Every structure is written in C-alpha cells, then in structure tokens.
Amino acid sequence: MSLLSYETSQNMLSLLKVNSSKTQNLPLSASLGRILAEDIVAKYNDPQFPTASMDGYAIKYADQDLEGITILGDNPAGKNETRVVNKGECIKTFTGSKMPEGADTLIQIENVSVNEGKISIDERVALNSSVRPVGEGYKAGDVLIKKGTKIGFAEIGVMAALNKVMVKVALKPRVGVISTGSEILDLGEESDNPAQIRSSNNYTLTALFEQAGAESLQLGTVGDDKDKIMQIFQDGLEGVDILVSTGGVSVGDYDFVKDIVPRLGAEVVFKGVAIKPGRHILVAQKENKFIIALPGFAYSSTVTAILYALPLVAKMLGRKEPYKIVEAKLAQAFKKRSKNTEFTACNLVLEDGEYFVNFKGKKVGSSAILTNMLNESALMITGEEDDDLEEGTYVNVILLESI
Numbered sequence: 001m002s003l004l005s006y007e008t009s010q011n012m013l014s015l016l017k018v019n020s021s022k023t024q025n026l027p028l029s030a031s032l033g034r035i036l037a038e039d040i041v042a043k044y045n046d047p048q049f050p051t052a053s054m055d056g057y058a059i060k061y062a063d064q065d066l067e068g069i070t071i072l073g074d075n076p077a078g079k080n081e082t083r084v085v086n087k088g089e090c091i092k093t094f095t096g097s098k099m100p101e102g103a104d105t106l107i108q109i110e111n112v113s114v115n116e117g118k119i120s121i122d123e124r125v126a127l128n129s130s131v132r133p134v135g136e137g138y139k140a141g142d143v144l145i146k147k148g149t150k151i152g153f154a155e156i157g158v159m160a161a162l163n164k165v166m167v168k169v170a171l172k173p174r175v176g177v178i179s180t181g182s183e184i185l186d187l188g189e190e191s192d193n194p195a196q197i198r199s200s201n202n203y204t205l206t207a208l209f210e211q212a213g214a215e216s217l218q219l220g221t222v223g224d225d226k227d228k229i230m231q232i233f234q235d236g237l238e239g240v241d242i243l244v245s246t247g248g249v250s251v252g253d254y255d256f257v258k259d260i261v262p263r264l265g266a267e268v269v270f271k272g273v274a275i276k277p278g279r280h281i282l283v284a285q286k287e288n289k290f291i292i293a294l295p296g297f298a299y300s301s302t303v304t305a306i307l308y309a310l311p312l313v314a315k316m317l318g319r320k321e322p323y324k325i326v327e328a329k330l331a332q333a334f335k336k337r338s339k340n341t342e343f344t345a346c347n348l349v350l351e352d353g354e355y356f357v358n359f360k361g362k363k364v365g366s367s368a369i370l371t372n373m374l375n376e377s378a379l380m381i382t383g384e385e386d387d388d389l390e391e392g393t394y395v396n397v398i399l400l401e402s403i
C-alpha cells in the first residue's frame with residue numbers, strides 16, 4: 001500500500017473547502033464553551049470614570065501638607081457625585097465610587113484622623129493613589145476577545161462587563177460517530193461470548209468532538225456486515241457534517257468500511273498515510289460532507305481523530321487551529337519504532353518556562369493502549385526523517401489540553 005506523507009495528507013486536508021459561515025445568537029449565559037463568531041470590541045473605556053479603589057477621602061494630593069481638610073460629605077458607590085473638591089476640601093469616597101471632580105488622590109481611612117468635620121493626614125500617600133484611571137483595564141476600540149475563541153468563564157465576565165446580552169457564536173458542526181466490528185459490544189450490552197470486547201471508540205470520539213466544540217451524535221455500533229454498514233453510513237450521513245467511523249479499514253477479510261465508503265458516492269481524498277498509529281486512515285468527501293474512516297484500535301482512532309477530524313471541526317467553527325503545538329526537550333531518550341511520523345503519548349512538564357517530555361508510566365505495545373492518554377497526556381510528534389532520539393533533543397508536542 002503506498003502511503004502519503006503526513007505533511008502531504010495535512011496539506012490535502014487543509015485544502016478541502018469547508019463551510020464555516022454558519023452562526024447563531026445566544027444569550028450570554030448560554031454561550032459557555034461555544035466558539036465566538038465575532039470579535040469582541042470594547043465600546044467604552046474600563047473604567048469609564050476615575051474610580052476609587054479604596055474606602056477613604058478624595059483629596060487634592062498637594063493638600064496633604066495642610067493641618068486639616070474639611071469633609072464636604074459622603075460619596076457612596078453608584079452616586080453621580082457633582083460636588084467639586086477645592087483646596088482644603090475632601091469628600092468621603094468609597095471603593096467603586098466615581099472620584100469627585102477636583103480630587104486627584106484617594107487617601108484611605110486608615111491613614112487619617114477625623115476631628116470636628118476635618119481630616120488630618122497621619123501617613124501620606126502618593127499622587128493618584130487608589131484611583132483607577134479611565135481606561136485602566138481597556139480602552140474603547142480595543143479588541144478584547146478574538147473571533148474563534150472558545151468562551152470560558154473569563155470571556156463570559158468580560159462580555160457581561162460590556163453589556164453583551166446576546167453573543168454571536170459558530171453553529172456547532174454535527175459529527176456522527178459509528179463504531180464497526182462484530183467483536184464490539186456497546187455500553188451496557190449483554191453477551192456471553194468471551195471473544196467480544198467493550199466498544200470505547202464511539203465514546204472517546206463523541207467526547208473529543210464535543211470538547212472541540214462540535215455536536216456529537218452517537219450513531220451506534222454495527223457488526224462486520226456489508227449491508228448493515230452501508231445502511232448505517234447512508235442514514236448517518238443524512239444528518240451530519242462529518243461522519244467518523246472506526247474499524248474495518250485494514251486489509252482483513254472482514255474490513256468492509258474502506259470498500260463501502262466509495263460506494264456511498266463519496267470521493268476518496270486520501271487513503272493511507274505514513275503515520276504511526278493510524279496508517280489505514282481514509283478521508284472522503286461527499287458534496288459538502290466529509291467521511292473519516294479511522295482504524296479500530298482505541299489509541300489509533302483517538303490520535304487520528306485528533307489529527308484529521310479536529311482540523312475540519314475547527315475550520316467549520318471558524319477557529320484558526322484545532323490545538324496548540326509546543327516545542328519541548330526530551331528528558332529521556334526516545335526509541336523510534338517505525339519509519340513513519342509517530343505520535344507518542346507523553347508527559348509534558350513545564351520547568352522554568354521550558355517544556356520537558358518524559359514517558360513515565362507510558363506502556364509500549366500495540367495501538368490499543370488508550371490508557372496511555374490518561375493523566376493529562378500530550379502527544380509527541382517525531383518525523384519520518386527522525387531516528388532514535390537522544391535526551392535533550394527538541395521535539396514538537398501537541399497540547400491535548402488546548403483542544
């Protein structure tokens with residue numbers, strides 16, 4: 001089987017025409033976890049007026065030399081104070097209050113003594129002390145959050161501060177997941193056949209796609225039966241943007257998926273990439289829908305879903321990249337197992353601003369070992385040209401936590 005290089009396959013993937021213009025408006029609090037479809041631009045300065053950041057007295061900085069400063073009254077938070085502070089005067093002003101005109105400094109309560117309607121300064125403060133200047137946080141016109149950002153708690157708060165009642169988000173692409181194989185049993189399914197295994201792929205992948213911002217659809221499991229596979233693929237394709245399957249892409253007598261995909265009227269974009277794991281991957285397109293047939297092994301299907309399905313999901317969501325890649329130093333030697341581009345589950349440790357890779361607790365074996373991805377693992381990339389690598393070598397690593 002002739003295999004494309006990883007780089008070529010990724011280039012071909014990136015050239016696929018993907019519709020990314022579908023958006024919807026959601027109330028702010030319903031937008032958590034969704035992908036922004038607009039830049040969030042500050043409509044005003046933060047704060048909009050000079051604001052006290054301590055409880056104290058709004059004074060003129062130079063008046064701290066005076067014997068006593070007359071208190072004009074109180075200025076609680078939320079009051080639109082109109083009195084002006086003149087020489088020798090102050091207004092009691094609280095955290096969050098608008099600073100009165102004429103005052104440039106807030107001296108906190110702890111620094112003064114109050115006597116007969118006047119304050120005297122016990123401990124001086126600096127000019128503009130405890131006053132948040134206009135635009136301290138951001139200025140009107142600043143782009144605060146970029147289109148394509150996943151909305152988290154901080155984004156929600158910043159948008160609330162801008163009175164963003166409705167938020168424009170990308171419509172979730174619909175990704176359907178099918179697991180194939182006569183040996184697999186769906187969650188909760190009973191069987192007394194000891195040669196069967198529990199199907200995990202469909203659950204791993206629906207979770208992965210949800211995490212990446214898609215709407216995942218569990219389309220179920222199907223045995224190695226040509227007609228049944230054909231039917232579930234045909235039905236599944238109706239309601240999704242991307243159909244992802246696992247199993248049945250290798251060379252065995254019962255590997256039917258690879259033969260069925262072209263019979264769905266889909267055009268095969270590529271089949272077979274020089275990667276480990278996942279070399280049997282098949283990517284096809286039918287009109288504006290995509291079919292990604294992944295190998296059955298649990299680790300292979302997860303890695304290839306990250307490499308080939310997530311870029312399409314990201315594009316549909318208007319995101320620049322599906323995940324982040326960082327450079328890291330090998331904290332131990334690495335034995336390369338094949339001539340292909342390899343994706344190896346690893347631990348990524350940040351020390352003094354530098355990432356280090358180690359493989360503590362990671363098992364070497366078949367492509368079935370999904371447990372290697374537990375414990376906040378990352379994915380190390382080693383290229384076709386790489387051989388065994390010495391400790392201290394720099395490598396690229398996919399940050400799975402950035403999905």
Ligand SMILES: Nc1nc2c(c(=O)[nH]1)N[C@H]1C(S)=C(S)[C@@H](COP(=O)(O)OP(=O)(O)OC[C@H]3O[C@@H](n4cnc5c(N)ncnc54)[C@H](O)[C@@H]3O)O[C@H]1N2
Pocket residue numbers: 179180181183184197198199200201202246247248249250251252255277278279280294295296297298300367368
């Ligand atoms: N003679 C050859 N044999 C194999 C080759 C090859 O080139 N020549 N390639 C191997 C590689 S590499 C891979 S990867 C697998 C891919 O095979 P398939 O995609 O056809 O997958 P299956 O055979 O259906 O399953 C592989 C493996 O994964 C288990 N599995 C399947 N579905 C699930 C599921 N939903 N959840 C968890 N585990 C699943 C299945 O039981 C098998 O153990 O082919 C190699 N063979």
Ligand code: MOO
Pocket residue numbers: 275276277278279280295297300301366367
């Ligand atoms: O390509 Mo397979 O997924 O290496 O084991």
